[in-house]
Amino acid sequence: MPHSTETTEPQSAAELMHAGLLQIGPGCRLHPTVVFMPADLRGEFRPTVIGGYVTVGAYAVLHGGLTVGERAYIGHHTILGEPEYGYAVRGYHAGAGADTVLGNGVIVRAGAIVYAGVAVGDDTTIGHHTLLRTGVTVGTASQLAANLTVERRVRIGSHVRCSPGSLLTADTVVSDRVFLGAGVRTINDKQLIWRDAEREMPLNPPVFGEGCKVGTxxxxxxxxxxxxxxxxxxxxxxxxxxxxxxxxxGVPAVSHGRVAR
Structure with a gap:
């Protein structure tokens, strides 16, 4: 698509459909205040595809590159497909968009923010005001509760339960059937060095094995x-x-036996 001096301004659904930048499946309910942003901050256009029987609430912002599966529910004041801009994780980002995919039956509750390049599997729920940063992947039938911060490139499996208020730091791996209690904190950096390329070491995130449980x-x-x-x-x-x-x-945690079967 050609560049434009107004590429970052919202456009109406009718205009986008006419331009081939928006597809809406049958039986959808989109609130009239939904905002479409077809171009990223570099002026590059990407289409938005919304499957059948999707509901999108008031003042939701849908960026180009977003694909929403059938029967999904998008709550009020959500932001989906937000391009990364500015300094983050040892680099600067120019506001480029990317493909953002929400599977069939996904629920995104009010106030959640999903960045560009995120992929969420079928029947997963994203809670109120939860943040998923660039490159996050989530499997099927997982429950991400309210007020979570999920940083860049975190990998979350299927049938995972994350309780409210937790932080999953960049590159953390959460395997299938993991249960994380409320307010769990993860750390991926042993040196606490910021913006010093000569001294920074690679991130070293935690890994949660299949079926483990971590208390509040x-x-x-x-x-x-x-x-x-x-x-x-x-x-x-x-x-x-x-x-x-x-x-x-304990603090620090030590072994107290085996999990009862």
Missing amino acids: GAVVLAGVTVGRNALVGAGSVVTHDVTDDTVVY
């Missing part, structure tokens, strides 16, 4: 792996790897 208020430090089906007690500070099927708690 736990802190998981950089480089830690919580093993399959392990259990971390509430309020713990996890400084070392947790082996599969192990119960740990």
Whole structure:
């Protein structure tokens, strides 16, 4: 598409459909205040595709490159497909858009923000005011509760439960069937060096193994792996790897036996 001096301004659904930049499936309900932003901050256009029987609430902002599956529900004041702009994770971003995909039956509750380049699997729910940054992937039938911060390139599996108010730092891996309690904090940097390219080391995010459970208020430090089906007690500070099927708690967390079967 050609560049324009007005590429970042919203356009009406009728104009976008006429230009081939918007497809809307049958049975959709879009509030008249929905805002379409077909071009990114560099002036590049991407189409928006909305499947059948989708509901989009008041004042939602839909950026170009967004694909929404059938029977999805998009709440009021949501922002979907936001391009990354400015300094973030050791680099500057020019506002480029990207493909953003929400699967069939996805629910995005009011106030949530989903950046460009995110992919969310079928039947997953994203809670009120939750933030998914660039490159996040989420599997199927997961529940991401309210007020989560999910940083860049986090990988979340299927059938995951994340309770309210938690932080998943960049590049964290959350495997299938993991349960994270409220207010869980993760760390991916052991040196706390910022904007010093000569001294910064690669990020070292934690990994949550399949089926593990982490209690409310736990802190998981950089480089830690919580093993399959392990259990971390509430309020713990996890400084070392947790082996599969192990119960740990305390500050620092230490082993207290095996998970009962």
